[in-house]
Every structure is written in structure tokens, then in C-alpha cells.
Amino acid sequence: MIDFHTHPVLIQEFVEKYPDYERAARQVFNIGNNFQPLETFFLQMDVAGIERAVLAPIDCRRARKNAVSSNEQVVELCRRSDRFIGFASVDPLRKGAARELENAIKTMELKGLKLDPSLQDFHPGDRRVFAVYEAAAALGIPLLIHTGMSWAPETPLELGHPLLLEPAIRRWPTLSFVLAHFGWPWVWEATALALKYPNVYLDTSCLYYDSPKEFFQFVFSKQIPTTVIERSLRNKVVFGSNYPRVEMRNMVHAVKSLVLTEGCLNKIFKENAERLLSTP
């Protein structure tokens, strides 16, 4: 199984090595859990049955002073284990962002792009961002982009609305947009985008109240019918946990609690992610 959405924000080994790492976790990302040795990350993967995990940094230095994990930190972790799949993040409003992305993919061997309009404080339809979409499309990498509500403080909800991405989705049909958190609370809007556009995918990393199982039972049977996933979006949904905001095993159990066929679950947990991560 592949977890398409994790954040390496609580790595104990990085606390002393990188002076701003703790501030980024506590004040920018807003997580209060104890820092853990890297070994815990692997053990969490093991108990969840996760073989590989995407590590997503967020370059929000302009907007929030510190990055929530840097590309360099992600590369460092990927060098320690081939179980990690490193993504890059760039600030799309910074001059030279497209070139920085190209360098991160070609030189640092990162495999995708992570953007978070809420934390990075940009409008997804802003024309100044287009150069980064263009570069990602040219590089043939997937874009994992935050949609929906963010738990990070001082982040506006409206920048997470999935429909703000529609112009870019239409303009770059070869760029795979993975809408994180299923766009919650705009689940119908995110679903509509995934139904309509071949280049739109959704990740399962949504949890905003109750337990993972309870939340999934509501969102994926009452907000939208489970059959939409089984019948129409089986090739468009990837498993994401948002670890360490949630433990991977809890999200795995939540997805498995849905009434989905084994074939559909295989696609969500593995095949769809493998296809997105395969180079063109």
C-alpha cells in the first residue's frame, strides 16, 4: 500500500539539526504531538501495512516565515530509506519558482509537487502561479494540492475551495491534480471535478470531526454515495492519511470500513498511486 499524503514534521532527529523545525511544527503546521525518532515513522507504516509513503513539504516561508519541512529535509529522509517518495514544494509567487521546481525534480530526484494555497497564501487561479503549473506539466509530475479546510491557524478557508482550481485544471490537461482531503467540506465540488476532468484525482486524507471511521461513514455514504467511488471514481482516488495529523492505521481502517470491493480498494491503496508516480 502507498500513503500519498504524509508530512515529516515531527522527526526528532531534525529538531536539533534545523533551528526552525520545531517552530514550523508547533506554530505554522499547528501540531502538538511529541517529536518522534524516524524509526517511529517506519513502525507506524508497518502497523498500517503501508509499504511506501509520499513525504510532502510545504514552502510557506514567505507567508509563514518557516517552511513546514524543506525540500532538503525530504531529500535527506529519502536517502535514508527507499520507502519514502519525496515531493518538492516551491513558493509559486517567488521569482524563479518554476526553475526551482525543475531543479528539485531533475537534480534532487523528487517525484512530485506539493502546494498548499492556504498555508502558502496564494490564489490557485492567480496568473503568477501559472508558470509553476506549466513547469509541473512539462516535467510530467503529479501535483498534490491542498483543498478544503486546513487546521493550520490563520489560514483562510476560501483559498481551499476546489473550484478555484478549475481554470488551471482546464488549461493543463496533462498535469495530474490530486486534490487533498477530498476537498472537504466541498466534497461534491471536488467529486464533480474528478468526475468531469480526466486529470483530477482525490486523496482520502479528510478527517475533521468524530473518529476516522465515523467521519468516513458519513462523508462517503451520506455526503456522497459510496457507489460514486466504486463505480465512477475507482481510478481517481488515492489513499492518503495526512500522518502525523492522523495515524496511518486509523485511516486505513476507515477506508476499509467502507462498502467497497477488493478491486476498488486495491486501486485506492496502490494502483492509482503507482500510475500517478510512474514517469511518463
Add this chain to the structure above:
Amino acid sequence: MIIKLERIRIQTRKSEEVIDITPRVEEAVEKSGIKNGLVNVLTSHTSSGVLVTEGIPCLEEDILTHFSRLFPEDEDYHHRRYLDYDGRLGFNADAHLKSVIGGISCMFPIENGKLVKGSRQTIYFMEYDGPLERTYFVQLLGE
């Protein structure tokens, strides 16, 4: 009077785990130089525990099985809400309640520089919400 405190880290490897820490506590007692006194063992977390029972695998299994029967993961808990101080949802009430019922500490006498305990007694660190790196305290008092 001598008072010493050791903070001992332990890496748990499963979501629930029973770990025998008796040798580590005995080592702390013997290293302390205390001849007569008390040793207190205490977890520093609220979703793990410290308890004492007979050190045999069947009982280790029974404890976890029956704690889970008392506090099933899918029960209706008020704790399942957003915890703003943690930046995440609280959905591990079952682990907290197991910690409450199983206890978080134990105390034993020290005599002639050795831990004094019954022949069947084993000191366990209890993981209810792992895998995580955990810390427990061993505090020694005496002379």
C-alpha cells in the same frame, strides 16, 4: 536521604504492547547506591501504563484482550473531537481509558541495595496507542 530520578526512553513497536521492564528497574536500583528505600515507576504518558502482574504470556494476552473488551475502539466517546492544543482529533479514548484502569505506576521496596518483589511479580510498560517512543520515570528514594 538520597533521591534520584531516571528518565528511560522505550521504543514501542506495535499499536498495543506489553513490555517487561523489570530488569531495567532492577538495574536502576542497583546503580543508585541506595541500600534501603523505595522505587517508584511511572509512565509519563496518558495513553500508556505501568502495571504489575505475573510474567507469563497468557496473562499478557488476557490483559490486552479484556481491556479492549471493556473499552472497544469503536465505542461512542466524547473525546472524539478537535483538540486545538494538539492540532488534531482525539480518537484514542480507548487508549486513555485502558491507561486509567490499568494504572500508570507501581512502587516497590529496596532492601540491601536490591529491588524487593514477589517471585511472580513482573513490572510491565503497557503501550495502548503505539508504536511510539515513550518515556517512563524511575524515582528512587532512600539511604
